[in-house]
Amino acid sequence: MYPLQIKRVYVPAEETDGQRILVDRLWPRGISKEKLALTSWNKSLAPSQALCKALANKQSDFSDFSEQYYNELDANEAAHDFLSFISEEIKTAPVTLLYASKDEKNNHAALLKTWLQQKLIET
Numbered sequence: 001m002y003p004l005q006i007k008r009v010y011v012p013a014e015e016t017d018g019q020r021i022l023v024d025r026l027w028p029r030g031i032s033k034e035k036l037a038l039t040s041w042n043k044s045l046a047p048s049q050a051l052c053k054a055l056a057n058k059q060s061d062f063s064d065f066s067e068q069y070y071n072e073l074d075a076n077e078a079a080h081d082f083l084s085f086i087s088e089e090i091k092t093a094p095v096t097l098l099y100a101s102k103d104e105k106n107n108h109a110a111l112l113k114t115w116l117q118q119k120l121i122e123t
Contacts, residue, residue, distance in 0.1 A: 003090070007096050020096050023108070024046055
């Protein structure tokens with residue numbers, strides 16, 4: 001099985017990235033499609049605007065954000081479809097989830113990766 005990894009969009013693409021999938025709702029500032037070397041863009045995996053706004057306005061901390069984002073993923077049919085895609089894809093090549101957040105530890109892509117890995121273990 002190949003790895004599922006995350007990477008900031010501003011870090012150059014590498015051969016070991018395999019499929020590069022942008023998981024942000026908005027296109028990252030200052031970067032071209034060519035430079036991003038994108039395989040696909042899946043906006044439906046990003047947290048809701050309301051959830052992002054609450055975190056940005058400090059109405060919730062990252063722990064609350066994480067719990068609510070996991071709930072959104074559980075209820076999101078597109079996330080479950082993506083899980084099916086990932087379960088097949090990592091059998092043949094690595095997959096890299098791309099995000100623009102400055103925080104490399106506490107971001108939705110890291111949470112998405114964790115959610116996907118947990119669901120893959122359960123199946």
